[in-house]
Amino acid sequence: MATTTYVEAIRQGLWEEMTRDDDVFVLGEDVGVYGGAFKVTAGFLDQFGEERVMDTPLCESAIVGAAIGAALMGMRPVAEMQFADFISCAFDQITNFAAKCRYRWGAGVPMVIRGPSGGGIHGGPFHSQNPEMYFVHTPGLKVVAPSTAYDAKGLIKSAIRDEDPVLFFEHKYLYRRVKEELPSDEFLVPIGKADVKRAGGDISVITYGAMVHNALEAAGVLAGDGVELEVVDLRTLVPMDKTTVLESVKKTGKVILLHEDTRTGGFAGELAALIAEEVFEYLDGPVMRITAPDTPIPYSPPLEEFFLPKTSDVIRVARHLAAY
């Protein structure tokens, strides 16, 4: 059976949903004729036509605003941010309009905003960001960040079917680097469910996005030393799967919180507080964070390499915790 890349999996998920439901449409910059900057919508224009594959002006705020309007009418828009970094231009529409419609006046806004996030491709400060926490902090939004082709396909389909606005952060480093065989039958991955990507009894590594692969790589190395990591892939940041996180910590008693996003105000801090409140008595060591430093993400390879958390960081911190 052929393998499917992460980017192709997202493409397939979108394609299947557009085939299933005429109300689903995509809009964004260069999504039509060009097929999207990363070719997520390549071939869509020929299949679905220019109304449902809408090339827009350069206007992230109006792209999101228009998606909100269409969603209020019961359509299922999927808005693309060409790079997740550009979502800052649409911050107001997302956080004040989309996020609050249901709470303020009971109007559902079933829409998806997807975009490539993350570093490792020498994109520099404006093509590498991880903007998820701005939105994690806004009640009313759901935030998804898959790490595998299977999860990416299953989650984009669930996001499109969700009744609330979903931010779908695709890690662009993974687009063509991770691949796997996918089932030929249709499948969904539920929003709000974490996945234990590797079971282990010694240390929980709780992570998401591209860092899942660093954690798995570290787990492979450490297994040779007799240290078993349990890798918990959150997959969804909001709503967070508290049960899976807390069960893992209860089992291992030691925990590493790992993300590519910067440190202060990152998701790791939220997880650390949750663990301290709910399972403090199960802990056998300090809760450790591995994150990017509090800087913009730099361009030059040695700088970017320094910035991004690495497999060697996970190994180092895990050995420290194992000996604790």
Next chain:
Amino acid sequence: MLPDKKVCRDMLYYMKLSREIETRIERKLYRQGKIVGGVYVGRGQEAISVGSSIQLEQDDCICPSHRDMGAFLIRGLSARAVLAQYMGKKTGVTRGKEANMHMGDMRHKIVAFVSMLADTVPVAAGIALAYKMRRQRNVVLCYFGDGATSRGDWHEGLNLAAVQRVPVVFLCNNNQYAYSTPLEKQMPIRDISIRAQGYAMPGVTVDGNDVTAVYEATREAVELARNGGGPSLIECKTFRMTGHSAHDDGRYVPKELFEEWGKKDPILRWETRLIRDRVMSERDVREMATRITQEVDQAVSLAENDPLPDPEETLEGVYADQSVDAPLAFAASFFSPDRWR
């Protein structure tokens, strides 16, 4: 030429009803401490929302702003629900979740605006896009003031609507002040309608205190939009006959301007015209006023006796499915007395 007689009478009714409700809110209930938050009224501007939204069909949609009371009423919100909204009551349009004019209900095709003015402009374009994609012959009326046209979302929204040729009519109430900032500090042009040229859409300026002028300009723009001709911009020149809100006395506005525009009051003008053209008698007008006073009296008394929301409702309605809502689950357990047992 005047619209048909029923429309003429209805326009007077909704203008007068808006004025009465807002006067009651601003000059009585607010001062009595019965309105818990801010008050923004459209006194002197009633012709704009009424003369435009009166001609919509049921499946058309409006995106009103904070000086468009008439549009909310015409689309079917009751005076009681509006008053209860201002009082933060459970029976208010948003059940106490939102303040004053931030009212919306998709069953009535009313979109609730946010305080970041002009945000509804691209949203209106998206609603119109849905009409176009579904081959519905419906239109969106999108309202805003002069200040909103300085914002980026306004320009992005008009541009997108124009490129996609979607059925939306953009209606500006140019009341010449954005809070305390007069028009000349807001923009280097006198007529907002010329902004339409940049988006290759029709742009007209009309007397916003003449309900027939608003009606006629809107009729043409709606007809164009319904027939696939794309969006239009209508600038309605008017004047804000109050401060920005009930806590602002507007002392920065030259008194002569209030006097000058007071003489152009849209309700008085319309009444006079209807009597002159024998659409209504003086007695008809008096009876209408009496009826409105009674209606509002009754609505006020009902709203005053309506219940406030239960505190626990704070946690409701963030997501469609509350069972998956982690922050709410936290809050619920945190505030639960059982937590500490």
